[in-house]
Amino acid sequence: MRFFWGKTAFYLLLLLGWFLLAHSGWWPEYMLPAPEKVFQTLGEGLCSGRYLLAVLISIRRLLLGYLFSLAIGIPLGMLTGKCRWLDETVGSLLLGLQTLPSICWLPLSLLWFGLNEQAILFVVVMGAVLSITVATNSGVKNVAPLYIRAGKNMGAKGVVLFLRIILPAALPSIVIGLKQGWSFAWRSLMAGELLFINLGLGYLLMMGRELNDMAQVIAVMFVVVMLGLFFDRLLFSRLEKAVRRRWGFDHS
Amino acid sequence: MNEARALPCLEPLPDLDREEEPTGAPFFLPGESPRVHNRPKSRPKLEIRNVVKTFASTKGLIRALSNINLTVHEGEFACVLGPSGCGKSTLLHLIAGLELPDHGEIRLYSSRTKKGNNAEKLIIFQEAALFPWLTVLENVLFGLRLQRLGAKESKERAMHFLALVKLENFANCFIHELSGGMKQRVALARALVLDPELLLMDEPFAALDFQTREKLQSELEELWKRTKKTIIFVTHNVEEAITLGDRVILFSGQPGTVKQEYTLPPGRPRQKESPFFAELAVEIKRDFQNPGRELVEQVTG
Numbered sequence: 001m002r003f004f005w006g007k008t009a010f011y012l013l014l015l016l017g018w019f020l021l022a023h024s025g026w027w028p029e030y031m032l033p034a035p036e037k038v039f040q041t042l043g044e045g046l047c048s049g050r051y052l053l054a055v056l057i058s059i060r061r062l063l064l065g066y067l068f069s070l071a072i073g074i075p076l077g078m079l080t081g082k083c084r085w086l087d088e089t090v091g092s093l094l095l096g097l098q099t100l101p102s103i104c105w106l107p108l109s110l111l112w113f114g115l116n117e118q119a120i121l122f123v124v125v126m127g128a129v130l131s132i133t134v135a136t137n138s139g140v141k142n143v144a145p146l147y148i149r150a151g152k153n154m155g156a157k158g159v160v161l162f163l164r165i166i167l168p169a170a171l172p173s174i175v176i177g178l179k180q181g182w183s184f185a186w187r188s189l190m191a192g193e194l195l196f197i198n199l200g201l202g203y204l205l206m207m208g209r210e211l212n213d214m215a216q217v218i219a220v221m222f223v224v225v226m227l228g229l230f231f232d233r234l235l236f237s238r239l240e241k242a243v244r245r246r247w248g249f250d251h252s
Numbered sequence: 253m254n255e256a257r258a259l260p261c262l263e264p265l266p267d268l269d270r271e272e273e274p275t276g277a278p279f280f281l282p283g284e285s286p287r288v289h290n291r292p293k294s295r296p297k298l299e300i301r302n303v304v305k306t307f308a309s310t311k312g313l314i315r316a317l318s319n320i321n322l323t324v325h326e327g328e329f330a331c332v333l334g335p336s337g338c339g340k341s342t343l344l345h346l347i348a349g350l351e352l353p354d355h356g357e358i359r360l361y362s363s364r365t366k367k368g369n370n371a372e373k374l375i376i377f378q379e380a381a382l383f384p385w386l387t388v389l390e391n392v393l394f395g396l397r398l399q400r401l402g403a404k405e406s407k408e409r410a411m412h413f414l415a416l417v418k419l420e421n422f423a424n425c426f427i428h429e430l431s432g433g434m435k436q437r438v439a440l441a442r443a444l445v446l447d448p449e450l451l452l453m454d455e456p457f458a459a460l461d462f463q464t465r466e467k468l469q470s471e472l473e474e475l476w477k478r479t480k481k482t483i484i485f486v487t488h489n490v491e492e493a494i495t496l497g498d499r500v501i502l503f504s505g506q507p508g509t510v511k512q513e514y515t516l517p518p519g520r521p522r523q524k525e526s527p528f529f530a531e532l533a534v535e536i537k538r539d540f541q542n543p544g545r546e547l548v549e550q551v552t553g
Contacts, residue, residue, distance in 0.1 A: 150381035153348055154395040154446065155371045164394070168385040247384045248428025 033215040042219035051204065051223060058189060058200040059227070061117070065124030066185050073129045073181065074174070077136025081170075082162075087137070094133055102127030102188040106195055120192045127188030128181035135177020139170030175243050179236040186228060201227075294326040296361060297482045298347065298450060303356035305342055316342045318507035320356070324450075324484060329476055331497030332486045333540070339508025340486040344452045347484065348373045362449055371395050373450040374443040378458055380435040382427045388438050389414065389423040395446040413441040416475065433464040440472070444479060453485045457492065469495055473521060490536050494529060495522050502539055512539050 015035055021027075022034040029037075045051040080091040105126045106119070113119040143166050151165040193202020201224055208216035300322040307314045316339040324330045334340050345351045347358055362372060382391050389410055396406040414420045417437035427435065436456050443451060457465040473496060476483055487493050493500045494516060502512040514536065516522075522529060 146377060146379060146381045147383060149345075149350055150375070150377065150383075151394075152350060153371070153373075153375050154442075155398050160398065164398075165383070168383070171385065246426060248426060 030212045030214050033218065037215045038218045038222070041213075041215040042222060045204075045216070045219060051220070054199060054201045054204045054220075055223065055227065058193065058202070061120055061124060061200065062185055062189050065121050065189065066128055066182060068121070068125045069128035069132055069181055069185065070178075072125070073132030073177075074136050076129075077133040077174075077177070078140055078162075078167075080133070081137040081140030082166075087141075091137060094130055094137075098130045098134060102184065103191040103195070106192060110196065115196065115198070117198075120189070120196060120198070123192040124185050124189050128185035131184055132174075132177045132181040135180065136170065136174050139173030139177070140166055142173065143169040172243050172247050172249065175236075175240050179232075179240060182231065182236060183228070186231075190224065294328075296323045297326045297328070298322075298324040298361070298484075299357075299359045300343075300347070301357045301359075303343075303346065303353045303358060305339070305346060305351070305353050307342075315507035317346075317353075318509050320508070320510060322501065322510060324482060326361075327480050327482055329473075329483045329485065329496055329498045331493035331500045332484060332503060333490065333493040333500050333536070334486075334488060334503030334508065335505050335540070336488055338503045338505030340488075340503055341454050343508070344375055344454050344484065344486055347450065348375050348452055350375075360449060371399075371446040372448055373452060374446060374448040376436070376439050376443055376451065376453045376456045378455045380432075380439040380456075382435055382438055382442070384427045386427070387423065388419065388425050388427065388430070391427065391438055392442045392445050394442065399446075409445055410441075413445040414438075416444070416478075417441045417471070431464075432460050433468055436460070436468060437471070440475065444475070444481070449482065451481045451483045453483060455486055455488065458487070458489070465492070470521065472496065477520075490533050490540060491524070494532055494536065495524060500536065502536065 018035050022029075022032050026032075042051075076090075076094075080087045080094070102123055105123050109119040109122040109126075113122060147165055147169050148161070151161050156164055189200075190202050193200040194206055195202075201220055204220045205217060208214065208220060300320050303317055303320040304315070305317040307316055320343065332340050332343065342351070346353050347360075360372065383394065386394065389407075392410040392414055393406055396409060401409075411420060411423065414423055417440055419434060419437055419441065422430065422434065422438075427438075430438065439456070457468050460468065469492065475481075485493075485496055494514075498516060498518070500514040500516065501510055502514070503509065504511040514532070516532075517528075
């Protein structure tokens with residue numbers, strides 16, 4: 001709240017600069033549209049339901065892909081975290097694949113699945129699943145041995161030890177992976193929708209380009225930013241904060 | 253409520269083997285008439301026979317414990333004293349069953365017949381080892397939940413033991429909200445609530461400030477009297493050992509061996525200011541620092 005006025009002033013100045021620049025006539029309109037034009041396009045798009053439809057389609061893909069990623073990534077991370085030889089084999093492969101930008105899976109995905117939803121879902125999953133797996137893996141591996149000793153000492157072993165001690169102890173790290181996985185899924189989805197045009201927000205962006213409608217391009221980018229912020233603030237930041245508070249990381 | 257389920261108070265157990273010599277070297281000061289502190293003898297609770305433990309490290313094999321023989325009696329407060337790295341913690345881990353000895357035998361004489369209780373030998377770690385994702389109460393409930401006790405009964409028991417360590421008002425706090433001393437009290441409650449046969453304390457007060465340590469020492473003494481638990485208390489602090497222990501077992505390090513035992517007079521609380529304890533502390537400190545008693549005597553005599 002301390003920087004509220006400073007922030008407001010900053011964005012107003014930015015908007016003013018944009019406004020002046022756009023009306024100076026240095027650039028043609030298809031390169032730099034005026035802010036009021038962008039807001040007008042945004043308003044029309046939202047009202048006509050075109051943007052809403054695109055948002056819904058994109059979010060549906062995102063959620064579906066993310067759920068798949070969770071269902072694969074968390075168990076995989078736990079297994080590789082607990083089992084030495086799995087970590088040395090599968091774990092090393094996953095670490096290697098993590099360096100591959102997920103959009104590189106698109107050609108493979110298109111050949112495997114064809115031009116359909118599964119192809120784009122696959123890319124989203126490949127974007128998110130690796131960071132979720134790797135974070136879960138390192139979380140499980142880095143549980144303080146003291147907690148495990150204390151738990152064993154009180155009679156916990158096997159699955160109980162895992163569920164009652166290792167998993168909760170690893171949760172702060174897992175949550176970071178969940179957050180990262182989400183943002184990777186989001187990025188992969190946008191990249192996928194741009195290249196492989198089939199509705200969604202990426203499609204709207206490409207439409208803007210093809211029609212030389214820069215106002216639409218910027219308006220859709222604005223929507224993408226807003227959605228990203230919305231999920232980050234509403235879901236992941238809160239989750240992370242709650243976990244950090246409970247685990248006592250924010251006190252010291 | 254506390255008194256209703258009165259824990260048995262300190263009273264002599266039936267003597268089983270009166271004619272046997274008391275264990276541990278009887279301690280007497282030079283110039284004082286030899287004095288064996290006759291205390292009610294009780295049956296052994298824990299027997300450690302010829303225990304050897306070796307660890308692999310980057311510098312090769314390190315012998316942590318070499319041929320340890322030790323008997324701890326029912327209801328005894330045994331203090332294991334020694335420099336850091338002398339294998340005291342290793343010994344506790346071995347007793348607790350967290351590690352296995354290379355050689356030798358550790359036998360616990362359980363007073364219970366029922367099986368299925370895994371929490372017979374509980375360790376209180378130096379860093380308390382409480383689980384930060386659980387509240388104070390949930391931490392104390394942890395072991396009880398593993399034993400599948402009824403929810404209501406578990407909670408009552410847990411609250412009873414939290415009250416015993418004077419933390420009933422902190423039941424719903426998170427661990428990071430507690431001070432170091434409070435954490436150790438929660439750890440104590442978490443262990444006692446499971447009614448262990450043996451309480452193993454691994455330098456539990458070493459990280460606390462002086463006042464807190466003294467306070468917790470007297471609280472622990474009080475709890476020990478009330479619960480009659482057998483305690484093995486590891487420390488590197490001579491004063492702490494002679495304040496708390498019925499018997500002080502001095503370890504020497506690398507490899508860890510039992511160097512000397514001192515049996516202390518039974519009167520409690522200890523008059524730490526008395527000349528007797530002051531001299532005892534000096535004596536133990538000398539043994540602590542010197543390679544061996546015999547050697548010292550040779551040099552000075």
